[in-house]
Amino acid sequence: MRAAVVRSFGGPEAVEVVETEIPEPGARQVRIKVAAAALNPVDAGVRAGFFGGAGQQIGFGWDVAGTVDATGVATAWSVGDEVVALDPGMVRPAGTHAEYVVVETDAVAKAPRTVDAVHAATLPLNGLTAVQALDLLEPAEGQSLLVTGAAGAVGGFAVQLAARRGISVTALARPGDEEFVRSLGAAHFTSGAVGAGGVDAVLDAAMVGEPALEWVRDGGVYVGVRPGAHPASARGVRTTSVAVTADGARLAELAALVDRGALTLRVAETYPLEEAAKAHARLEEGGVRGRLVLIP
Incomplete structure (x- = not known):
């Protein structure tokens, strides 16, 4: 072959x-x-x-x-x-x-x-990365989540999946991507810095790193998408990164969402x-x- x-x-x-x-x-x-x-x-x-x-x-x-x-x-x-x-x-x-x-x-x-x-x-890769990152974040309905790189492949899935869970999503992306990320379910949009401690959690799909950690409230959560590359914890913020694993059952759930028109x-x-x-x-x-x- x-x-x-x-x-x-x-x-x-x-x-x-x-x-x-x-x-x-x-x-x-x-x-x-x-x-x-x-x-x-x-x-x-x-x-x-x-x-x-x-x-x-x-x-x-x-x-x-x-x-x-x-x-x-x-x-x-x-x-x-x-x-x-x-x-x-x-x-x-x-x-x-x-x-x-x-x-x-x-x-x-x-x-x-x-x-x-x-x-x-x-x-498979980007969908599972997004859903497994959200598993690590454990956001509760009504909490706020910032997704960096929200117009990218992982970020786009994360916005959609989080919004479906009742999470208030702020999308960080380029100015020209605002209409698109809002169509995915983002409640808020930014193309620059976020106020210090402004969100409960960050899913850092763009690997912004330390600056993104500053945007999380004390005791919040930061999850990156490059294994081992997350910043050290500060102010009680739990930091970790997702190491995606194969999971046919979760992948089947994502495929079902595609068929329902819930994932782009x-x-x-x-x-x-x-x-x-x-x-x-x-x-x-x-x-x-x-x-x-x-x-x-």
């Missing part, structure tokens, strides 16, 4: 599409024939060598939408099921940017029925797998609204 990989760290030009063996599913695993797979900032980090693996072939991609085409023992999935899944991993020979991928059965959920595979592929999926551009390097170059340029998606 074909897979997008890096064998020598560098910029977008380091991305290669190579032939490699089709993986076989083991017990409690399924193989998915990939229909679409999103490109995320973590893939740029892998390409640049931030997570190690020098001298190895390292595959890209955590998100996948496609069709089950083989199963191991002890799985409830059947060949032909249309699914989405999260396949996390920093250093492995191939990821979801390939023609086939093997994932754990518990990581899989039925694909949303109301969108195509390209849109469905934008849900955004695709910026699509690229054939052979043009993976071009997709990385576009990601490097910045300013992408929605996800870049690779199609094998």
Whole structure:
């Protein structure tokens, strides 16, 4: 099969599409024939060598939408099921940017029925990151939450999910994004600093860091989206960061919200797998609204 990989760290030009063996599913695993797979900032980090693996072939991609085409023992999935899944991993020979991928059965959920595979592929990583970050925040109905990077992929999901829980969301984004983030459910908008101690909690999808911590009231909560990169606690503010994990049950809940029109999926551009390097170059340029998606 074909897979997008890096064998020598560098910029977008380091991305290669190579032939490699089709993986076989083991017990409690399924193989998915990939229909679409999103490109995320973590893939740029892998390409640049931030997570190690020098001298190895390292595959890209955590998100996948496609069709089950083989199963191991002890799985409830059947060949032909249309699914989405999260396949996390920093250093492995191939990821979801390939023609086939093997994932754990518990990581899989039925694909949303109301969108195509390209849109469905934008849900797993960013949707699960948002919902698991909210789990860490534990906001109560009526409390205030600031979401930084609210127009981004994780931030956009977080705004929608928090608003559905009755949380008063303030969206921090660029001035031109105000109409969009309000359409997601943000009650308030800002494109600059927030008053000190002005909110109960911050979900820092833009990784503002220390300044965002100052915006949280004494005894509030700060959650970042880069594992281990959150600032130290101050003024009794609990600080932590989300390390996203595969969770098919939660992913199924998110897919159901998509089908009810409660979650917006955004695709910026699509690229054939052979043009993976071009997709990385576009990601490097910045300013992408929605996800870049690779199609094998």
